[in-house]
Amino acid sequence: MMVQSSPENGSLREGIFSIPLHGPVAMTTVPEIRKVLLGAAKKRAVKEIRIDFSRVSKLDTSGVAMLVETWRGLARRGGALRLSGLSENAKRLIQLARLDQIFEIRDEAGSRIEYGS
Amino acid sequence: MGHRDLIDVCGLNSHYSGRQVLFDIRFGIPDTNITVIMGVSGCGKTTLLRHLIGLKRTRPEQIMVDGQDLGKFNEEEMRNYRRRLGVLFQSGALFNSMTVSQNIAVPLKVHTRLSDETIRIMALIKLNLLGLAEFGAFMPSQLSGGMRKRAGLARALAMDPEILFVDEPSSGLDPITAAGLDRLILELRDTLGMTIIVVTHELESAFRIADRLIVMDRGCILAAGSPDEIRASQNERVLQFLERKADTAEINTAGYLSRIMGNEITRSGR
Numbered sequence: 001m002m003v004q005s006s007p008e009n010g011s012l013r014e015g016i017f018s019i020p021l022h023g024p025v026a027m028t029t030v031p032e033i034r035k036v037l038l039g040a041a042k043k044r045a046v047k048e049i050r051i052d053f054s055r056v057s058k059l060d061t062s063g064v065a066m067l068v069e070t071w072r073g074l075a076r077r078g079g080a081l082r083l084s085g086l087s088e089n090a091k092r093l094i095q096l097a098r099l100d101q102i103f104e105i106r107d108e109a110g111s112r113i114e115y116g117s
Numbered sequence: 118m119g120h121r122d123l124i125d126v127c128g129l130n131s132h133y134s135g136r137q138v139l140f141d142i143r144f145g146i147p148d149t150n151i152t153v154i155m156g157v158s159g160c161g162k163t164t165l166l167r168h169l170i171g172l173k174r175t176r177p178e179q180i181m182v183d184g185q186d187l188g189k190f191n192e193e194e195m196r197n198y199r200r201r202l203g204v205l206f207q208s209g210a211l212f213n214s215m216t217v218s219q220n221i222a223v224p225l226k227v228h229t230r231l232s233d234e235t236i237r238i239m240a241l242i243k244l245n246l247l248g249l250a251e252f253g254a255f256m257p258s259q260l261s262g263g264m265r266k267r268a269g270l271a272r273a274l275a276m277d278p279e280i281l282f283v284d285e286p287s288s289g290l291d292p293i294t295a296a297g298l299d300r301l302i303l304e305l306r307d308t309l310g311m312t313i314i315v316v317t318h319e320l321e322s323a324f325r326i327a328d329r330l331i332v333m334d335r336g337c338i339l340a341a342g343s344p345d346e347i348r349a350s351q352n353e354r355v356l357q358f359l360e361r362k363a364d365t366a367e368i369n370t371a372g373y374l375s376r377i378m379g380n381e382i383t384r385s386g387r
Contacts (some may be wrong), residue, residue: 026277027225027228027229027231027276027277028229030231030235031230031231031232034232034235060277061239061242061243061277062229062231062235062239062277064239064242065231065234065235065236065238065239065242066235068238069234069235069238089308089309089310092307092308092309093308093309095308096246096304096308096309097242097245097246098245
């Protein structure tokens with residue numbers, strides 16, 4: 001069974017809070033992950049949050065809603081949210097919710113993915 | 118192609134008040150596909166839907182879900198199964214005393230530990246998906262028929278269901294709105310990988326969205342297959358349905374006259 005993300009997973013270095021998530025990011029797991037992300041988004045020292053989804057098995061709309069909350073918390077202070085390692089399904093879900101325009105999504109090579117409008 | 122059957126209906130019989138309405142129904146529902154169940158009014162498709170969503174009791178060994186016997190589910194197993202489902206009823210089935218957003222939030226508040234803000238954003242995402250982002254604060258009575266249907270679908274999608282059941286999506290809708298709803302159903306399959314079961318008698322809509330079609334008649338399955346296979350069917354009843362030919366009324370004159378005359382069979386009754 002995959003280990004769920006916990007506050008210990010994240011690391012803060014030079015204003016960048018990096019966190020790899022594991023397993024499903026869905027209704028049952030979002031309440032815990034949200035605490036970690038919103039907690040980090042509130043910290044003054046955090047200028048950017050980078051979330052690695054490469055070991056995430058599923059992302060549902062509760063996960064997307066959580067990302068919106070995190071992004072909002074950061075954007076108020078001029079911070080950024082970067083997502084990497086998203087599966088094709090997760091990318092499609094974010095596109096369907098039309099949020100690919102506000103999240104910064106990176107591919108495996110670390111390049112920013114630009115979506116057509 | 119390559120899809121496993123998520124639900125296997127394996128010899129379903131059903132009765133209402135002692136009268137049999139479904140006869141040995143057998144078919145599979147492949148995952149991440151759209152299965153359309155169609156047939157004339159009264160053919161048993163809504164009864165079949167009620168069995169599939171657990172609203173009508175099913176005897177053991179007649180419906181398997183992921184290899185588990187639906188007829189043997191205890192209360193908790195049935196609750197867990199229903200959590201995997203989204204259902205859009207023909208009427209939309211919205212709570213009239215709540216706004217559209219509140220309607221969508223209900224299942225999330227009841228079944229999850231998500232915060233109010235997460236739920237609010239999720240409702241907005243679903244409303245946007247259905248083209249109703251501006252109407253979250255509206256009451257159902259303030260919406261048109263097509264919008265109510267879409268709001269009902271937004272609520273059916275609230276829990277990100279793995280399996281979506283849709284009862285007569287096009288009924289009461291104009292052709293443009295109906296086509297829009299069909300396109301959305303296709304998008305849900307493609308984007309979210311949902312397994313979708315649609316019950317309808319609208320031919321155009323059925324052929325537009327179906328990966329697999331089940332044609333029912335008088336409580337039995339007449340034909341099952343891809344849209345092309347159904348179009349090529351030589352079954353008379355299937356052809357009659359596809360060509361929209363009216364039934365030649367089979368009138369039991371003797372029975373009718375017997376009833377009208379007070380159970381006295383007339384000599385001329387045939």
